[in-house]
Amino acid sequence: MHGKPKKHILVCVQRRPQDHPRGCGCADRGGAAVYQAFLDEFAKLELWDKGFLLTDTGCMGPCDQGPTVVVWPEGVMYLGVKPEDARVIVDEHLMFDQPVERLLAPKEIWG
Amino acid sequence: MHGKPKKHILVCVQRRPQDHPRGCGCADRGGAAVYQAFLDEFAKLELWDKGFLLTDTGCMGPCDQGPTVVVWPEGVMYLGVKPEDARVIVDEHLMFDQPVERLLAPKEIWG
Numbered sequence: 001m002h003g004k005p006k007k008h009i010l011v012c013v014q015r016r017p018q019d020h021p022r023g024c025g026c027a028d029r030g031g032a033a034v035y036q037a038f039l040d041e042f043a044k045l046e047l048w049d050k051g052f053l054l055t056d057t058g059c060m061g062p063c064d065q066g067p068t069v070v071v072w073p074e075g076v077m078y079l080g081v082k083p084e085d086a087r088v089i090v091d092e093h094l095m096f097d098q099p100v101e102r103l104l105a106p107k108e109i110w111g
Numbered sequence: 112m113h114g115k116p117k118k119h120i121l122v123c124v125q126r127r128p129q130d131h132p133r134g135c136g137c138a139d140r141g142g143a144a145v146y147q148a149f150l151d152e153f154a155k156l157e158l159w160d161k162g163f164l165l166t167d168t169g170c171m172g173p174c175d176q177g178p179t180v181v182v183w184p185e186g187v188m189y190l191g192v193k194p195e196d197a198r199v200i201v202d203e204h205l206m207f208d209q210p211v212e213r214l215l216a217p218k219e220i221w222g
Contacts, residue, residue: 004186004221010121010168057121058167072183075115110115 005053007094011035011081012068013056026059026066030082034067037086045090052094062109069103077105116164118205122146122192123179124167137170137177141193145178148197156201163205173220180214188216 012026013035035056041047042054060068062079069078069089076099078089085103092098123137124146146167152158153165171179173190180189180200187210189200196214203209 004188008181008183008186010166013169053171055121055171056169058124060164060166070119072119073186075119075184077115
């Protein structure tokens, strides 16, 4: 544990049954692989020691457009994240505070 | 889905095995019951419609002092949360932006 993180990265891996009629699809859509890709980046770059926290989560909402990644405190939501995007999010957003525009959830979902 | 939430409440239910040598104990310490208590509050007060988001999570760090609850964007961490605390956190922190002092993680952990 390294104190309150400067950023908290949440990756939906949907580990619980959903009340939602359409269910929650992040796991089926590759959420676990995305989480693993972030874990790999965290290990490689020692991001835990640099003030970042990574947590796997249950549903964060727009299941049918997952895998979903949320970054706090700025409250950025990414949709349709692929494992290879983890490095881009780390390199641009975590390191340089530049959210990855092409992955941002539309304002109708997370406006 | 109701847009970007004004607060995102994360409750550790520790659903995954941990690399951490001491493991991650929130589930054993009642994390699922705490999450259920928040779900009940969300349903009763229709908090989803009022700009709040609730998500169950994997490990957020100080497992041996869980169950752990984190509230973003302010980045407040609560430790040792009991199911009956969910209503207090909702009534004081979510409704009136007054974090519940007695449950706050110490600065050594989340400073």
